[in-house]
Amino acid sequence: MPSRIAVIAIDAVRPELVAEFWCEVLGWRVVADDGEVVSIGPADSTWPTIDIAAVPEGKVVKNRLHLDLRADGATTQQELQRLLALGARRTEVGQAPDSSWVVLADPEGNEFCLLSRSVQEVIDETPRPEDSSR
Structure with missing residues (x-):
């Protein structure tokens, strides 16, 4: 059986800003936020999701x-x-x-x-x- 994409990762200095942008672009919502990584996904909870992770560098x-x-x-x-x-x-x-x-x-x-x-x-x-x- 082949693999499936589960998560696409994006590094960001300001994960909340990037997550908000991509939620608006895709019509998605935040599904988890632990302060370091904001995960967004479709409203129907299908894969893949996008994780926007905090990194110190631009x-x-x-x-x-x-x-x-x-x-x-x-x-x-x-x-x-x-x-x-x-x-x-x-x-x-x-x-x-x-x-x-x-x-x-x-x-x-x-x-x-x-x-x-x-x-x-x-x-x-x-x-x-x-x-x-x-």
Whole structure:
């Protein structure tokens, strides 16, 4: 049996701030907070969760791992505006000028991407089993 992702870990100087940002972005909630690590997850308690752990140092280099998001229930442009209003900021990590995604950073500089197509656009383009029988 293969492994499953249980937790995605993010280091932060201010875990509460980063947790609040990601809860708003994903529509999640805080599921645990021990003062050192704030855990957030979906309302239905499915995996994975994100643990935001307190560390003394600030971010100094580009992330080696990041999240890619798709707009869900809104256009990509609407979602970009929402993310910026929540405190995300555009960032440059060496992406091509004509990239189909937007690179953003959370309040502590952790990069993530907003992909060009929404969830609905991807679903609409996904072949359905009944389509393959013809």
